[in-house]
Amino acid sequence: MEIKIRTKNSPRRILYLYWRLYSQQLKAMMEYSADFYIMIGAAALTQITGFLFLWVVFSRIPDIQGWGLWEVAFMYAAIYMSEGVGSLFFEGTWRMLRLVNMGELDRYLVRPVPIVLQIFCTGIGMNGLGNILIGGSIIVMALSHIDIAWSLQTVLLAIILLLSAMTIRVAINLAANCFAFWIRSSGNAFPIMIHNLGEFAKYPITIFSQGMQLFISIIVPFAFVSFFPAAALFGKEPWSYWGWFSPLVAILFVGLALLILHIGLRRYESAGN
Amino acid sequence: MAGSFKKYFSLALCSMQNRLAYRLSFILNFIANFIGLIAMYCLWQAIYAGQDQLSLSGFTWSQMQAYLLVSFFVNSMLSYYSESSITSKIIDGSVMMDLLRPIQFQKARLAETLGSCVLEGLLSCILIGFAAIFTLGISLPHNAGTLLLFALSMVSSILVKFCIVYLSALLCFWTTSSFGIYWARTSITNLLSGALVPLAFFPGWLQSVAMLLPFQGIVNTPVTIGLGMTAGTAALELIAIQWIWIVLLWLLGKWMWSRAVRQITIHGG
């Protein structure tokens, strides 16, 4: 008997399946409304205290190596917002450890849907909404305080930079969480460590040593989430042209993350052994 | 009494053993926090930009370096893993098992936390030792009196932090996930304890508010004592305030536990 159904998924079908899986999770989440608000509130609180920190520091000094309060706040918010997008729409990456350790990937593997899509839809982090709301507000406030000559070109640039930044962040999350396939006893510590490297991208990377600059530009490219987009938008020489590589870096890292996932899946041992 | 102490001591040992069993996770978690320290260090380095005379809110560069190291040391005590071992008991329902045993939940968790703190303290000493080699000119406590007061305030700091962590963990009886509560607690604690930035940098009103709350006992008290910025009777006063909070929060914990246990019976386990 021929298999009549095409198992190669078109982008439209992928989006449809994502929507179906995602909306079911969302419905399920609504049952725990207390958690819902606590998560959003906690994320917002974290960002506000982060911004308060910047504000306190900048109340004592005019700038950090030529970067003012709002310029640094923009970078700060970009990191938080990308984290928010990761949590709200791709939270499942953070559940990888559980999926691997408890053998829950079994049921994903017997379904004709790309694994990565099923992983993404394993959960929803409502904290992401808090991050996006506050992060978005700070970005808007920052852009209104900074003198930028807005044109169609800069708007286009901003959109491309933003999309690439979010994609890069999610790819980093996915790749880091794939660690669960290799070291199963370490909890989420490794991906959290990678996540914390984002701390370096909250400030102009010129304050770090050159080795560190290279590390967060090339190895774990958090600089493409915040610093390079900021430098490109604010015209900070000599860094402003690096931002143009953002889409390329995004594609590269998505490919890399998927590769790591597929190598990891070959090592998957299910549970009970 | 001795028997009672022994069972909590065993719990503390067990918790140490558990940390060692998950050593990789323990060390990675530590490095994750260390990344934050490095980022902060570089940030302040850029701010001071090699100006030795520059003093921001009473902090010179060398004092700021010491502040960062000591606050990292203080803050790395009672890490996420101790906190999550309390919350996960509540979230996954294994707290029921504890109710079946002849131990007090609050004391048992304290014992486990202290057990882990021994290892956490050891590891952070090593890392800070490393850091101290690379950063010159930092001023750690140099006389015996300061050192003694620092040690005392340090122990009290762990207890204050435990009480706050314990109280917030008990809130998990009313939720289905611990993350929101953990994040909220962390951000409030970090800001108001002086872990993010010395309280002296705050505008006056915020500084007064912070001093009225228990959080400042976690970082501000031991660090200012360790740096010799607070000494003598002023230091003793701060330690006394820590203890007032420990007693109050401990009792509050007992009261909240009795409420929380009722919550279990309502849900029927």
Place this chain on the structure above:
Amino acid sequence: MSLIETRGLQKVFRQAVKDPGLAGAVKHLFTQRYKDKYAVEGIDLRIEEGETVAYVGPNGAGKSTTIKMLSGVLVPSGGEVLVNGLVPYKQRMENAQVIGAVFGQRTQLWWDIPVRESLSLLRDIYQVPADTFKRNMDIFTELLGMEAFLHLSARKLSLGQRMRADLAAALLHDPKIVYLDEPTIGLDVAVKHRIRDFIKEMNRSKGTTMMLTTHDLGDIEDLCERLVIIDQGQIIYDGKLQEVKDTFARERTIHTQLSIPIPGAEELFRDLPDVSVERPGIAGNDSRTKGATGAVCDQLTLSIRFDRFSCTASEIVKRLMSHGEVVDFRIDEPGIEQIIRRVYDGQLDSAALSAAGKGSA
């Protein structure tokens, strides 16, 4: 080509070796030792379309590991596997489209959403045509009695309900092959029967190939013609269920109730090989034998064990009846249960088993 084919299929897991206690933990810090554990060690298996195969063995024999390799969950460490002409772990998506799986311990359903919605989500995932979906839903709801819980979320289902819903979920897209890993574990008798009837019906009406692992010997007797026994990662028997019974269940026992005692009944069967007489009341330490009346009573009960290939039941009964009246009798044959239990206990020679298997092939 067979529907499922494996050659020398292997799976190796690496296990950490740890010493107990704090000292052990500290020691493990510096020296890490691992050992390889062969969960599946060279399995050759062919399953044809429409077969129902029971895959049994003691805990840790490698049953689940095999099923997971066949279904594309685990990547084999060695050997080959072809399912429906596909390599499951390489052509995962294509394979997933034509198989269904129930892992008894773990649900396929979404924990927090109603069963009905889980099933409609699966319809989208497997791209089940609308008419097929409707037809299957009607049949499944009827056969599995799902009406009562379709509106509940998986979290709220009893184990029996969950298993029925899982079965529906696995068969919704008319898969060619269904893997059932412990489908009746922990269920009560009524639900077990319902599930077995459903599996039989699907196999009969749709020709679905079924492979099930189980500890429940009722499942095997009820569902499967073919039995594959695996122990320590290797197949030790593969053949017809009846054949293994004939080979290892030659023994029969006649339990009789007599009208008068027959002293020296053993003498009656002296000339027949492999016959033994037991007096259940007297031989055992049964408390009933303690009383005087009990002792008399038990004189009237005899159990005679014999090999059904050496003599017949009628021969035994005839000889008894020549010495007295047989009030009542019944014949016991050992169930597959006892045979497998003996395999588990290592009492049966695996060489003899595989010889029996070859006989049937």
